Amino acid sequence: MTKIEQTLEEMVKAETEAKPFNPAASHPSDDEKIGISIRYKHTKIMEVSEATLLKNRLLAFFDHTPTAEQYKILKTTLLQRTAQAGMNTLMVTSTLEGEGKSVTAANLAISLAKELHQTVLLIDADLRRPSVHTLFGLHPSAGLSDYLLNQKSVADLLITPGIDKLTILPGNKRLINSTEIMGSLRMRELVREVKHRYQDRYIIFDSPPVLGCADPLILAEYVDGIIFVVEYGKTQQPQIEKALHILQGKNVIGMVLNKYPRVKEHNYYY
Ligand SMILES: Nc1ncnc2c1ncn2[C@@H]1O[C@H](COP(=O)(O)OP(=O)(O)OP(=O)(O)O)[C@@H](O)[C@H]1O
Numbered sequence: 212m213t214k215i216e217q218t219l220e221e222m223v224k225a226e227t228e229a230k231p232f233n234p235a236a237s238h239p240s241d242d243e244k245i246g247i248s249i250r251y252k253h254t255k256i257m258e259v260s261e262a263t264l265l266k267n268r269l270l271a272f273f274d275h276t277p278t279a280e281q282y283k284i285l286k287t288t289l290l291q292r293t294a295q296a297g298m299n300t301l302m303v304t305s306t307l308e309g310e311g312k313s314v315t316a317a318n319l320a321i322s323l324a325k326e327l328h329q330t331v332l333l334i335d336a337d338l339r340r341p342s343v344h345t346l347f348g349l350h351p352s353a354g355l356s357d358y359l360l361n362q363k364s365v366a367d368l369l370i371t372p373g374i375d376k377l378t379i380l381p382g383n384k385r386l387i388n389s390t391e392i393m394g395s396l397r398m399r400e401l402v403r404e405v406k407h408r409y410q411d412r413y414i415i416f417d418s419p420p421v422l423g424c425a426d427p428l429i430l431a432e433y434v435d436g437i438i439f440v441v442e443y444g445k446t447q448q449p450q451i452e453k454a455l456h457i458l459q460g461k462n463v464i465g466m467v468l469n470k471y472p473r474v475k476e477h478n479y480y481y
């Protein structure tokens with residue numbers, strides 16, 4: 212067994228031991244399911260399995276587990292900082308690759324969707340390395356790049372993963388010339404459309420790292436706020452400072468310390 216497999220096994224064990232998963236508590240009632248089908252009658256439904264959510268660390272779905280509680284704290288802080296200011300478009304970025312932007316964006320979206328009356332749209336705006344669909348185990352036939360390049364409509368691309376009040380606009384193909392496309396009029400139109408069409412809705416953009424390409428800097432122009440992920444023990448302070456310097460003048464509303472080692476005696480997870 213590799214170290215990663217061992218860690219994952221430990222994680223699953225800790226999550227399930229912390230509180231046995233109660234499907235009735237996390238699944239929508241029949242009435243709520245009807246609500247979903249009315250609200251998303253044009254949206255493709257691709258049910259995500261609990262095993263996929265667990266395997267890909269989308270642990271905010273599993274109520275009352277230690278990790279879900281951490282995401283709840285994050286969500287509550289975020290709501291406090293954004294709701295009154297009418298901020299509903301947020302992007303998640305970080306300094307470098309692999310620090311947990313997509314996992315954080317997806318968990319935050321799930322956690323927000325669990326909030327009463329809060330609907331959430333999660334957009335995979337990492338045109339170079341789209342991964343939100345993989346995290347949810349989805350196989351979209353089209354994605355954001357088809358909206359940007361092939362004139363597909365937003366409605367044609369939306370997927371509901373079977374989590375109440377959550378909708379996903381996935382990515383699919385990787386784009387190399389992503390920066391030009393991110394800066395295109397069509398991308399601006401997308402943000403304008405989703406922001407104004409769904410004023411009551413939180414829209415979370417998963418994005419590439421700041422030191423990787425200019426895309427996040429462009430995206431930062433369109434959104435109301437930025438959530439900046441820092442990987443514990445990996446990202447060096449000068450790199451973080453450089454990334455934050457690049458984002459200077461943009462609205463960084465908070466930082467998430469990700470992959471914080473578990474402290475067993477306090478039952479903290481990250
Ligand atoms: N809190 C966490 N604890 C443990 N592993 C994590 C955590 N968050 C993310 N990971 C793992 O780290 C890896 C990278 O996560 P993720 O894809 O979210 O990063 P990213 O910043 O979006 O990467 P990229 O820059 O490639 O888009 C994945 O294997 C993911 O499962």
Ligand SMILES: [Mg+2]
Pocket residue numbers: 312313314337340342417418
């Ligand atoms: Mg990512």
